Amino acid sequence: MTTKQFIVLGLSFGLIACSPKTYTNISSGKGYEFFSYKPNQEVKISVHRGGGDLKGYPENCIESFAYMAKTIGKPNRPVIIECDIDLTKDSVMVMMHDATLDRTTTGTGKLIDKTYAELSPYRLEDNMGNVTPYKIPTLEDVLRWGKNKVTFTLDVKRNVSFAKVVDMIHKTGMGDYAAVITYNAQDAAKLTKLDPNLMISVTIRNQAEYDRLRELGVPDNRMVAFVGVKEPDADLYKFLHQKGIACILGTLGNLDKQAAAKGDQVYKTFADNGADIMSTDRPLEIAKTLYK
Numbered sequence: 001m002t003t004k005q006f007i008v009l010g011l012s013f014g015l016i017a018c019s020p021k022t023y024t025n026i027s028s029g030k031g032y033e034f035f036s037y038k039p040n041q042e043v044k045i046s047v048h049r050g051g052g053d054l055k056g057y058p059e060n061c062i063e064s065f066a067y068m069a070k071t072i073g074k075p076n077r078p079v080i081i082e083c084d085i086d087l088t089k090d091s092v093m094v095m096m097h098d099a100t101l102d103r104t105t106t107g108t109g110k111l112i113d114k115t116y117a118e119l120s121p122y123r124l125e126d127n128m129g130n131v132t133p134y135k136i137p138t139l140e141d142v143l144r145w146g147k148n149k150v151t152f153t154l155d156v157k158r159n160v161s162f163a164k165v166v167d168m169i170h171k172t173g174m175g176d177y178a179a180v181i182t183y184n185a186q187d188a189a190k191l192t193k194l195d196p197n198l199m200i201s202v203t204i205r206n207q208a209e210y211d212r213l214r215e216l217g218v219p220d221n222r223m224v225a226f227v228g229v230k231e232p233d234a235d236l237y238k239f240l241h242q243k244g245i246a247c248i249l250g251t252l253g254n255l256d257k258q259a260a261a262k263g264d265q266v267y268k269t270f271a272d273n274g275a276d277i278m279s280t281d282r283p284l285e286i287a288k289t290l291y292k
Contacts (some may be wrong), residue, residue, distance in 0.1 A: 002144065004023070007152045012215075030143075032199055032221055034151060034176075034223065035151075035179055035199045035224045035246060036221065036224075036239050036244050036245070036246055037240070037244050037245055037246040037247070037276055038119055039241075041276065042077055042141060042290075042291075043271045043276060043277065043278060043286075043290055044077065044079075044080055044276065044277045044278075045072060045078075045079055045080065045277070045278055045280065045286050045287060046080035046081075046082045046153060046248065046277050046278065046279040046282050047065075047068050047080065047081055047082060047280070047283045048082050048252045048281050049082065049083060049084060049097055050065045050068065050081045050082065050095075051064035051065070051067065051068055051283075052064065052104075052126060052127040052281075053084075053126075053127050053281055053282075054067070054126065054284075055126055055128060055130055056126060056130060056132055057126060057132075058104060058124035058125055058126045058127075058132055058134060059097060059104060059113070059126075059127065060083050060084055060095035060096060060097060060124075060136075060137070061095070061124050061132075061134050061137065062134075062137050062141065062142060062145050063132075063134050064147065065081045065083075065142070065150060066145075066149075068081065068150075068266060068283060069081075069149050069150045069232075070140060070160070070195075070286065071180055071284065071287070072283060072287040072291065073149075073150065074210050074291075077291075078149065078150050078151050078212075079150050080150070080151050080152070080153055081146070081150050081151070081152050081153075082152075082153045082155065082181075082276065082279055083095055083099040083138050083142065083152060083153075083154065083155065084155045084157060085155065085156050085157060085160050085165060086099070086111055086112075086157040086159055086160060087111070087112060087157070087159040087160050088112070088114055088115055088116045088119065089112060089113055089114055089115045089118075090115040090116055090117075091114040092115075092138060093138060093139035093140070093160060093164065093165070093168060094111070094116065094119070094136050094137065094138050094139065095136065095137050095138070095139065095142055096111055096136065098111075099112070099157075101114070101122065102117075104124060104125055105119075105122045105123065105124055105125060105136065106121075106122045106123045106125065106131055107119065107121075107122035108138070111251075112159055116138070119135075120135070122135070122136060123135065124136060124236070125136065139154075139165070140166055140168055140171070140172060143168065143169065143172040143174045143177075143178070144172050144179060146174070147172070147173065147174060147177060148158055150177070151177050151178065151179075151287055152174070152177060152178040152179070153178070153179045153180075153181050153201050153224075153279075154178055154179070154180050155181045156180065156181065156183060162180065162187065162191055162194060163182060163194055166191070166195050166198065169198070170193075170195075175195070175197060175198060178198075178199070179198075179199035179200060179201050179224050180198060180199075180200055180201065181200075181201040181226075182200055182201065182202055182203070183203060184203070185202070185209070185212040185213045185215075185216050185218070186216065188200050188202045188216070188218045188223075189213075189216035189217055189218055192216075192217055192218050192219070192222065193217075196219075196222070197222070198201050198222065198226065199222055199223075199224055200201055200218065200222055200223060201224045201225075201226055201248065202218065202223050202224070202225060202226065203225075203226050203228075204223070204225040204226070204227060204240065204245075205227060205228045205232060205235075205236070206236065207239070210225075210240070210245045213285060220243045220244060221244060222246055223245050224245070224246050224248060224251065224277070225240050225245050225246065225247050225248065226248045226279075227240075227247045227248065227249055227275075228248075228249075228250060229250035229251075229252065229253050229254065229255065230248065230254065230255065231255075231270065231273060231275075234273065234274065237273065237274030237275075238274070241274070246276040246277060247274060247275060247276050247277070248275075248276070248277040248278070248279055249270055249275035249278050249279070250279045251267070251270065251276070251278045251279065251280045251282070251286075252279055252280055252281045253281075254281055255270070256281050256282050259282065259285065260282070260285075264282075264285045264286070264288065264289040265289060267285070267286045267289045267290060268289060268290060269285070271290060
């Protein structure tokens with residue numbers, strides 16, 4: 001296939017992927033109704049970096065998000081897109097995991113050294129190094145695209161202030177569709193002060209981490225608990241569920257590898273043990289296993 005044919009094919013896929021079903025189940029004004037725990041609820045899939053491991057679909061890319069929405073989302077179960085926010089030299093928030101452009105784009109160098117206009121010639125690459133026709137999207141573009149289509153967990157990189165992200169969530173009217181990821185109780189408390197209605201992904205691997213969050217004023221009904229990248233004790237699931245807190249199990253990494261080696265039915269065991277959301281690099285495999 002020639003380069004020109006590849007680009008045309010990629011654009012065709014993108015147009016198909018960018019027309020997913022419209023989801024309305026979380027447009028009631030209360031994001032916690034989607035992100036909170038409910039008994040006997042269906043497990044939700046959180047796509048790590050929004051994809052990247054499929055040929056032609058890069059990570060942190062609207063076209064990849066749309067493909068996931070179209071492929072594994074349903075009206076009563078929109079897919080969760082976990083994606084990364086970083087900053088350009090001229091303070092534009094864009095979707096990028098790495099501090100440098102080299103791995104995921106046709107560009108080189110540090111993102112923070114480039115203006116948004118300077119990113120325009122670059123194209124995104126998938127995780128196998130295939131160049132695609134797709135550009136680096138802004139956070140604003142992503143949020144506006146995602147309304148009534150998907151939900152988001154937003155991973156905020158060090159160059160970006162939480163206040164700037166919260167302002168963009170407000171500007172785009174996406175408070176009902178997004179949770180912001182934090183890695184410590186202090187940041188979770190900061191977000192609670194910025195917007196007490198915002199859902200927050202918090203790390204809770206034990207009782208002490210939960211207690212610290214509560215001490216700093218983070219309410220139960222705004223928490224989504226990331227319980228780690230290995231299965232926690234059953235008691236932790238039970239404790240959090242009693243408080244209405246949904247639990248995210250990070251299968252990305254070792255647990256995904258375990259499933260690939262032992263069989264994808266392992267994901268059903270994770271769900272039976274208490275995982276409400278699985279953050280994964282193998283979303284299609286989990287969907288085939290759990291959504292029969």
